[in-house]
Amino acid sequence: MTTSLHCPTKDWPVSRSLCTAIALDALRVRGSLKQFDDWLATHGVRSDEAEIVLAEVLNNLVEHGQGPAAGDIHLCARLDGDQLYCEIHDKGPAFAPPVRRVDMADHSSTPIDTLPEGGFGLFLIQSLCEEIDYQSECGCNRLSLKIPLITKSEQI
Amino acid sequence: MDLVLQNIGDVAVVKVPDNRIDAASAIQFKERFRDIAPKSGQRVVLDLDGVGFVDSSGLGAIVAMMKWLAPNTALELAGMGETVRKVFALTRMDTVFKIHDDLSALSD
Numbered sequence: 171m172t173t174s175l176h177c178p179t180k181d182w183p184v185s186r187s188l189c190t191a192i193a194l195d196a197l198r199v200r201g202s203l204k205q206f207d208d209w210l211a212t213h214g215v216r217s218d219e220a221e222i223v224l225a226e227v228l229n230n231l232v233e234h235g236q237g238p239a240a241g242d243i244h245l246c247a248r249l250d251g252d253q254l255y256c257e258i259h260d261k262g263p264a265f266a267p268p269v270r271r272v273d274m275a276d277h278s279s280t281p282i283d284t285l286p287e288g289g290f291g292l293f294l295i296q297s298l299c300e301e302i303d304y305q306s307e308c309g310c311n312r313l314s315l316k317i318p319l320i321t322k323s324e325q326i
Numbered sequence: 327m328d329l330v331l332q333n334i335g336d337v338a339v340v341k342v343p344d345n346r347i348d349a350a351s352a353i354q355f356k357e358r359f360r361d362i363a364p365k366s367g368q369r370v371v372l373d374l375d376g377v378g379f380v381d382s383s384g385l386g387a388i389v390a391m392m393k394w395l396a397p398n399t400a401l402e403l404a405g406m407g408e409t410v411r412k413v414f415a416l417t418r419m420d421t422v423f424k425i426h427d428d429l430s431a432l433s434d
Contacts, residue, residue, distance in 0.1 A: 196350035218409040225381045229349040278421035282396040287389050290417045291382035297416050 186213060186249040191242040192228060194235050194262075199228045206247070213249055217319050219298045220254050226291040227258055227313065235262030253300075254317040259310060267304030267313065268292040327351050329358040337369045337432055339404075342377050347384030355384070359391045367398040373429060375405030380413050389419065404429050 188209045192202040203225055210217060224245070231243055244259040274293050277285055295302070301316035330341040340363055347355050363370050372388065374380070380388070392401035404426040406414065414420040426432055 196348070200346065200348060200350050218412055221379065221409070222381070222413060225348065225379075229381065229383065232349065274416070274418045276418055276421065278418075280422070282393055282400075282422075285389050285393060285422060287386040287393070288382070290385050290413075290419075294382060294413065294416055 187247065189244070189246040191244055193242055194232050194240060194260075196229060196232055199225070199232060202228070202245070206245075209247075210249075210254075215249065215254075215319060217254065217317070219320060220256075220317050223295055223298050223315065223317055224256065226295050227315070230265075230291060231258070231260050231262060234265060235260060249319075252319045254319055256313075256315045256317065258313045258315070261310055264306040264311060265304075268295045268302060327354045327358055329355070329362055331362040334429065334432065337371055338364050339371045339373050339429065341373045341375075345377055346379045346381075347377060347387060348379060348381045349383040352383040352387040356387050356390055359387075360394060363391070363395065365395060365398060369402065369432075370395055370399050371402045371404050371426070371429070371432060373405050374403060374407070374410055375428065377405075377410060378407055380410045382413075382417075385413055385417060385419060389422070392423065400424065402426060402432075404432065 188206070190202065190205065192199060203221055206224060207216075207221060210220065228243060228245075240260065240262045244257075246257045246259075248255045274290075274297075295315075298317060299315045300318050301314070303314040305312045327342070327344050330343060332339045332341060340359060342355075344351060372391070388401070388403075395401050402424040405428050406425065411420070414423075414425075
């Protein structure tokens with residue numbers, strides 16, 4: 171059985187969907203995030219939340235994946251009202267999905283030399299996604315995210 | 327990434343000409359910061375004006391530089407944009423740093 175990556179979202183409406191392949195490299199991820207922001211902008215959307223979540227997910231795959239040999243990451247995104255749905259597929263090692271909600275500790279009284287320098291990424295994903303689903307089958311990881319879009323007017 | 331050191335009064339201000347501190351640049355950020363920031367006990371402020379995006383790697387690098395300056399110096403931050411402020415607030419790291427709106431507010 172082949173394990174080629176298929177876009178699971180072929181029945182998504184093309185007009186508000188984006189599917190793209192991303193190389194497993196931090197600089198290329200940076201370029202892809204810019205492309206993603208540009209795509210959102212064409213639909214009148216600007217979302218810090220989406221950029222933060224996707225940066226953390228993609229860079230985690232770069233950091234913990236098997237490098238370019240594992241092939242590209244596939245990202246499909248769909249806008250639906252004030253929700254953004256993302257599917258991220260990769261063929262790297264299976265990973266523990268960021269589904270368990272953990273509260274970030276209050277470090278206002280923590281001695282400086284014991285402050286955490288990591289662990290922020292998964293926390294940011296958990297904080298900003300309304301739904302997270304993960305499946306691993308046939309050597310392929312599939313992460314599904316639902317990210318509520320907060321418009322500028324709501325933030326003010 | 328070329329950081330720039332500028333002394334404003336008795337405060338050492340480290341400016342970041344890039345608009346991102348992220349997974350692609352965090353290691354370089356730490357190297358450059360260690361090259362130019364004084365550990366002499368002088369106040370050190372990281373000016374994030376113009377930095378539009380900091381991810382978890384960038385945040386970790388900034389925390390690491392605060393730890394590197396300690397105990398003689400506490401790293402202060404200034405000029406955080408909306409997106410950067412959001413990352414600090416969500417991770418509660420905004421309670422760890424002294425944060426100034428901009429460089430004109432350093433005496434606050």
